[in-house]
Amino acid sequence: MEYSPPPFFKRGPGLLTRFGFFALVSVALLVADARFGYMDTARGMLAAIVNPFQRLFALPADGLSRVAEFFVTSSHLRRENDRLRREALNNAAALQTQQSLAAENDNLRQLLGMRERVERTTIPAEILHAPRDPFARRVVVDRGAQHGVRPGLAAIDRLGVIGQVTRVFPFASEVSLITDKEQAVPIQVLRSGVRGVTFGIGYDGTLELRFMPVNADIQNGDLLVTSGIDGTYPPGLPVAVVSNIERNAAYAFARITCTPAAGVSSYGQILIVNAAEAGADPAAPGSPGAPPAAVQEQR
Amino acid sequence: MAERGEGSEILRPARWGYILLTLTIAVSANLLALPGVAQILRPDLLALTLIYWVVYHPRRLGFLPAWILGLVMDVANGSLFGEHALGYAVLMYLSIVLYRRIVMFGMIQQMLHVFAILVVSQAVMLVVRLAAGADFPGITYFVPSVLGALLWPALFALIRMPLRPRTGADVA
Numbered sequence: 001m002e003y004s005p006p007p008f009f010k011r012g013p014g015l016l017t018r019f020g021f022f023a024l025v026s027v028a029l030l031v032a033d034a035r036f037g038y039m040d041t042a043r044g045m046l047a048a049i050v051n052p053f054q055r056l057f058a059l060p061a062d063g064l065s066r067v068a069e070f071f072v073t074s075s076h077l078r079r080e081n082d083r084l085r086r087e088a089l090n091n092a093a094a095l096q097t098q099q100s101l102a103a104e105n106d107n108l109r110q111l112l113g114m115r116e117r118v119e120r121t122t123i124p125a126e127i128l129h130a131p132r133d134p135f136a137r138r139v140v141v142d143r144g145a146q147h148g149v150r151p152g153l154a155a156i157d158r159l160g161v162i163g164q165v166t167r168v169f170p171f172a173s174e175v176s177l178i179t180d181k182e183q184a185v186p187i188q189v190l191r192s193g194v195r196g197v198t199f200g201i202g203y204d205g206t207l208e209l210r211f212m213p214v215n216a217d218i219q220n221g222d223l224l225v226t227s228g229i230d231g232t233y234p235p236g237l238p239v240a241v242v243s244n245i246e247r248n249a250a251y252a253f254a255r256i257t258c259t260p261a262a263g264v265s266s267y268g269q270i271l272i273v274n275a276a277e278a279g280a281d282p283a284a285p286g287s288p289g290a291p292p293a294a295v296q297e298q299r
Numbered sequence: 300m301a302e303r304g305e306g307s308e309i310l311r312p313a314r315w316g317y318i319l320l321t322l323t324i325a326v327s328a329n330l331l332a333l334p335g336v337a338q339i340l341r342p343d344l345l346a347l348t349l350i351y352w353v354v355y356h357p358r359r360l361g362f363l364p365a366w367i368l369g370l371v372m373d374v375a376n377g378s379l380f381g382e383h384a385l386g387y388a389v390l391m392y393l394s395i396v397l398y399r400r401i402v403m404f405g406m407i408q409q410m411l412h413v414f415a416i417l418v419v420s421q422a423v424m425l426v427v428r429l430a431a432g433a434d435f436p437g438i439t440y441f442v443p444s445v446l447g448a449l450l451w452p453a454l455f456a457l458i459r460m461p462l463r464p465r466t467g468a469d470v471a
Contacts, residue, residue, distance in 0.1 A: 015392065015395055015396070016392075018361075018362050019362065019388060019389075019391070019392040021362075022362045022363075022366050022384070022385075022388040022391075023385060023388050023389070025366075025381075025384075026366070026369075026381040026382075026384045026385035026388055027381070027385065028381075029370075029380050029381030029384065030379050030380065030381040030382060030385065030427055030431075032380075033379050033380035033381060034379055034431040039380040039381075042380065043373075043374055043380055046370060046371060046374040047374045050330075050371055050374050050375050053327070053330055054330050054332075054375055057327055057330040057331045057332060058331075058332040060331065060332075061331075061332045061333060061334055062332075065334075128332070129332035129338075130338055131375070131376045131377040131378075132329075132338050132339065132341065132375075132376045133376045133377055133378045134339045134436040134439075134440050135378070135428045135433040135434070135436055136377070136378075136433070138377055140377070167377065174377055181433065181434055182432075202433075202434050202436070
C-alpha cells in the first residue's frame, strides 16, 4: 500500500495511453479470471491481506446484532427454548430410529454386496457476511483452507442445503447459494422418486426445476431432496419445496418453481459437508473395516 | 444554491499522508459489512474519494493506486478479478478529462457530473459481468451512483475541511 507519486506517469505517456494501458491490463485479468480461472493465486494473496480487515469491519454489524440479542425479551427466549426442546425431542426420536435403520441398512448392503455409504465429516462454520456483488448470491464463511475446506464441498444448515463452496481462502471461503444463477443441484422428488435438477435464477427465495416433462409426477408441496448422483451433495438432504407448477401442453417442459427449504439468505451457522472422494472409499477397504464395527455393536 | 465555482477557494496543499488517510477510510467504509439490501445499495465511497482527489488536486493521484484499489475491492467483493480495477480506470480517465469543467460549476452541476462518472464506471462493470454470463440485476444496480452523487457535497466538505486556509473566515 504505497502511494508515492509514480514517476513513470509524471511526464510520461499521454492520458489516453495511460488509460488504455490500465484498461487493457484489466481486461486481460478479467479474461484470465472469467475464462481460464488463472487468477486464483493472485486473488488468494490479495485476499490474505484484505480478509482480516474485512473480518474487522464486519464487527460493527455483528456488535449491533449482539446488542439487539441482548435486549430480547424473556418470553421470546422461553418460546425459542420451547421450540428447541421440541425440536431436540423430535430429533432424538428420529435419531434413534435412524441408528437402527443405519445398522440394518449396513447389513443389507453388505448382504447385497453394495458399496457402503461413506461417512461424511462436517465442518461447522459461521456466515460472516454477504459480499457486495449484486450479480451473485454468495456468502462468506469463517472457515477456509486451514480448516480443511476445499472448493466444491456442499454447505447445509439445519433445514437443508444452502449451497456449495466455490472459492477458498486460507481462513475464509465463499459459498455460492443454490439461488445463485450458476448453481445447479441434482434432486429427487421425495414422494415419487422422480429425478431432476434445480437451478437458481438469481433471486432470493426462488429456484427453478427445469427440463421436467409436462407429465412428470410432481405436485405442489412436494419436497425435493438431493439425489446424490453428482457426488457433491450427500443424498437425502432437503433442497426445496415445489411452490408452483405451470403445465402447458404447448411446451415440452413444465414450468416449476420451488422455494428453498433452508434459510438461504438468513445469517447463522452452517455445516460444510466434507464429502469423501467417490473413488477413495470403495467397497474393498470398507468391508474389512465393517466387521469390527459389527462386532462392537453386538457387545 | 451555491455560487459559481464551488470550491474555488485556495486550499493548502494536501500531504500524501492525508490522501492516504482518506483513501484508507474510504476503503474501510466499503469493507464495512451492512445487513441485507443495504449492502447492495451502498454508495461506493472509494470511487467518490478518488474523484475528489483527481478533480481538486489534479496530478496527485495517478491511475496505478486507483487500479490497485480496484483489485482490492474485487477481492473484497468476490467479483471478477479486474472488474472494479477497470471501473476505476474508467472513472479516473473521465475525472481527469472533466476536472477543469467540474471545478467551474456550482454544487448541483458538480453532482450531475459526479453522477455521470459513477454511472459510466458502473455501466462498464455491468458490461463486464454481462459478458461473463451474469443477468442484469435490475435498475437498483445504479442506485449506488445516485446515492453517491447525493453524497458528493458532504464528502466534498468533509475531505477539504482540514485543507481550508486558517483565516478565521470559516462559516462552518
